[in-house]
Amino acid sequence: MDVKAMEALVQPRAVAVYGASRNPRKIGHAVLDNLRRGGFAGRLLAVNPAADEVLGVASRPRLGGQEEIDLAVVAVPAKQVQEAVRDAAAAGARALVVVSAGFKESGPAGAEREQWLRGFCKDRHITLLGPKSLGVINTGHRMNASFARNMPSPGRISVLSDSGAVCTAILDWAAARHLGLAKVLSIGNKAGLDEIAVLCYLAGDDDTGVVLAYLESIASGEAFVKAAEHISACKPVVVFHAGASEQGARAAELHTGNRPGADLACVAAFRRAGLIQADSLEALTDHAAALTLQPLCRGRRVAVLSNGGGPGVAAADALEKAGLKLARLSEHTRAELARVLPAHSAVDNPIDLLGDADPERYAQAVELARADEGVDALLAVLTPHAMTRPAETARAVARAAGGGQTTVVVLLGSADMLPGRAEFVASGLPDYPTPERAVAVLRAMVELHDWRNRPPRVVTRFPVNRRRVERLLLRQRRLGGTEVGEVRAKAILRAYGFDVPAGVLVTEREDAVEAAERLGYPGAMKIVSPDVVHKSDVGGVRLSVSDPEQVLDSFDLLTLRVQRHAPGARLEGLYLERMCPRGVEVVLGMRRDPQFGPILLFGLGGIFVEELEDVAAGLAPITADEAVQMLTGTRSYQMLARSRGAAEIDLDELAGGLQRISQLATDVPSLAELEINPFTLLGKGRTAMVVDARMSLLEQEP
């Protein structure tokens, strides 16, 4: 990232606003007004064909070479943008913010305009933000070059957003929570600066401590992951990813003209890069509050204190759901709590301080819980009884808290509690309206802590027969078609060290019995045809064939069925296999994402767990650690392991299978999809078996 190139954008000395208007309903008016009201100390210019002066700022129809500016904010109709941009460039602008709509998102004519804009700025090394940007804000430079509603108060949070509307909402939420901002960059259609450039810049920006990002599309998967990994190591980045659903993706394309990334791939990529994924727009500021005010949470053991039993119960539910724990308090802590708290308080975690709890009681309990070595974080809940004194409680809790643990506060209820809120934040305590939202933040903090302390990534390379795979794929390409059938897919997997049932392709009825006897009973028989992808749809599979008569009958039956149900299909023969013993069947697979490359998948019951919103996606190349985490992090795996036991579920076999797929997908860039279904686990220490498999290739060699 060229920091110099950003300077004209975030720290300009002179700014011109194109389209500055006296009409308060116009965007150009709002931008100029924001620059003035925000206290911008540099030179301001208005460009307007019809006025000498706007909002007290000198205005002229064009600048040409008469003025020397660093930054131009363009808020004119799309068709006039070109003229304004040329004028700004002539006036020496090294950065441009294009606020106007009517570009890539609006059809071919707009796309052409955007292409021109992109090329013009690139050729002249002009830093471009937008088009369809809300603008740029830098509180440290007292510059609000946007049509946001207000100038935010200064702070350590920076915002990066594909959507201007979401920027304005974040500004509002931050203000309501008394949180200050550093920089706001609304990248719009991102014809110039994109999320990667901005992340790189913010990583080196001393004013930025935490980044909040709203993203729909992601420009380049690999570069994004690299940039995100780099910044996550020193600054937490919270991302809300929109447009992940089918309806959302269509809407997003209409919004900025860019297609969002697939949810699955994004989740895998965000995880790899240490990003915190916000699951609602509100969660962006939820996370920001704790991340700016508190140290990262180092463990999963949480002490809950509250002046009501119900919220304590709700907090315990939320902790368990999020994979965190109620800390087990030491004997000593409980004894001390019992000593200082009134009768009928609950001294087991959650600690119930009762409805009449005063600030002193909170402080004592916080101090005692904090001193307990078994406590990683404190969650103090305050509900608004008649006797509750939120502001004083804030001060007392803040005095008692601190040290290594993370402390967060739940102010259950809202209106009445607001006077206390400012006090809490001023005391360095982030506050939340419900236990659920506070717990989500603690969990994200623990995960970021774990990510930062993860072991070095070492990707295992298995010895494989790459040449054989190349030959097999060459033959497939020659045969034509992108669907790789079972027999060839199994041969490829075998070359990558997978265990596959013994099998043989038979073309003549006469050879079938001998082949079956050699393989052993019971056997399976399946048709082989490049024209039939789903064999069972045409009745092309027979299982548990157990004697010569059944072999011959099946041969005839399967052949007839193909002729009947898929008349034109070329039949290469029948594939005879020794039946795999029964075991625990799982699904392993891979889908190549256009942005993030191969995504590894796991599933049960023939279904990838992603479809059940139980995400287990991993980015290739995957390490052994990551494969184990990817599996054990799902409810599906946990349930499977619990119901079947360690003797049946060999985690290393599963993780090994994912790693081999990862290696195959990395080695063979033309592999689009792969599904091993079922991958049958035969018990601890025994090699699992590929019972059925299919692959597909990209239309074009990449």
Added chain:
Amino acid sequence: MDVKAMEALVQPRAVAVYGASRNPRKIGHAVLDNLRRGGFAGRLLAVNPAADEVLGVASRPRLGGQEEIDLAVVAVPAKQVQEAVRDAAAAGARALVVVSAGFKESGPAGAEREQWLRGFCKDRHITLLGPKSLGVINTGHRMNASFARNMPSPGRISVLSDSGAVCTAILDWAAARHLGLAKVLSIGNKAGLDEIAVLCYLAGDDDTGVVLAYLESIASGEAFVKAAEHISACKPVVVFHAGASEQGARAAELHTGNRPGADLACVAAFRRAGLIQADSLEALTDHAAALTLQPLCRGRRVAVLSNGGGPGVAAADALEKAGLKLARLSEHTRAELARVLPAHSAVDNPIDLLGDADPERYAQAVELARADEGVDALLAVLTPHAMTRPAETARAVARAAGGGQTTVVVLLGSADMLPGRAEFVASGLPDYPTPERAVAVLRAMVELHDWRNRPPRVVTRFPVNRRRVERLLLRQRRLGGTEVGEVRAKAILRAYGFDVPAGVLVTEREDAVEAAERLGYPGAMKIVSPDVVHKSDVGGVRLSVSDPEQVLDSFDLLTLRVQRHAPGARLEGLYLERMCPRGVEVVLGMRRDPQFGPILLFGLGGIFVEELEDVAAGLAPITADEAVQMLTGTRSYQMLARSRGAAEIDLDELAGGLQRISQLATDVPSLAELEINPFTLLGKGRTAMVVDARMSLLEQEP
């Protein structure tokens, strides 16, 4: 419900406060102060051993027969409650609110106190609220007999809560949203009034339009479902159920001394009864706002309007995730939108009104969307740009909205938008801070609408052989043990019309081959022992046995393995079965919940989908409709159907299986658990097969 009995509680003419204190940090002070400040028009009395007057109210040490009161609020230490209660009864109190803690939740001594209290009130027909109650509020009677922070403004929402703290939070949230309340009943440990009694009362209460409930435990499943069904038919009831997790359940027992219901059973019961389940505490008021201000949403097609693309994308994501749809606007609507909206607006749903949208533009778009017959609900998003005028937009949208559709508003951001909020609510439009929260509310409305319009419940009775099951279970009881093994479980299921593989129990090695030949190859062989529940754990299962030699080898092997791995186990013999053909394997089951009775379950991959948070629980007795809904409502079933196709997945077979289990569980009250795993679907039109099954009985005949 005896309405008369409630009158003394909610509309008393004279109220005494025991423990009324001059110390503003005491609960008794807060209660008396609230009664005064709330404008209670009846007679007030303070009971305090040491004062003549408290807060201007005459006080004396005890009432005895000197005064005639309707209601007593008791806020004295637990040990003095008995004395206070006797005194109140002597003074004629027909209702009691016990605020004090130190009862069932605090150990044996407290439990004894609670038992006395319960008995005393029951014998004298005194209506009891508590102990550990926050109190009672009736805005229509201007009575705030609680230690909540403020008197709520009057309205149509009533609150029922196991937790006083949650009551106070709801009061706060409602105030912040400008929503009024009717009655608040904090039932605490519910030694007297419980959730069933209160629901029955509120069903008939003319002032109540919507009920919000926070519940941990539920007293009696059947009565609860009946009461909830009754009220849901006319008034929406929103429930937040806490204590469903393991940690939460333990915390809840410490809270009120009552054990919460299992989550699964509650979800099934709530669904049956038409209750709306809130998934966070905030969601309680989220739902209340729309339910009091708007008509129920009649369909799933939603039009989204916003002054920013990003929030439109987020709304589309949220709709899809919730199972709702972006409405497809008619040609006419789109043409009209294009006519009235400025260039570069998006006229496809989501409709992007652009950042400078004024109130008039919102109104025009709302009117056009509303006129479209393909639109069931409108979601208007307003983000705080500099030009945004929330209050005027509120008025304009409210004028344009109305008619049959549900309209909700998202005010993205908070602080700045609050001036607009009051306007929205005053105009009858509920507002939400994010699209996600608004969408959750629309979804709940549609579901309640569908529930109210559900077909009449007709439970199919299959012809079954009940007597045979009785005999089989009698034999099981005689044999001892609550675990019903595979052979007997299959016999029971066969008597209830399930298809089970042909099989025979063999005790002598010599008989095995003949039996196997008669059944046909390939076969399965399994040990039968009342002492071995998990046969495969001791290596007691052999599959795909395909010739006489294998039969004899397996006989020897299995017998030896039992002796080795389960030395003391009684071996009844070996069970020989014809192998079931391969098919699609699912799991069907039942667990009897102590509160709600038999809960039906469905799963894939050997795991009930509940464990994957993909709930498919149904309450027995289940109808065919309900069984189909229970299955098709899960992501798991949807994925299975999509990946395997209708030819393999026979929905009627699955639904039929659930109904038969439902009938069995209803007929046999001693059946505690049942699991058919796998239940193998053999294709459309073919009867599915019970490949393995187990059951367990209750320790005691019920």
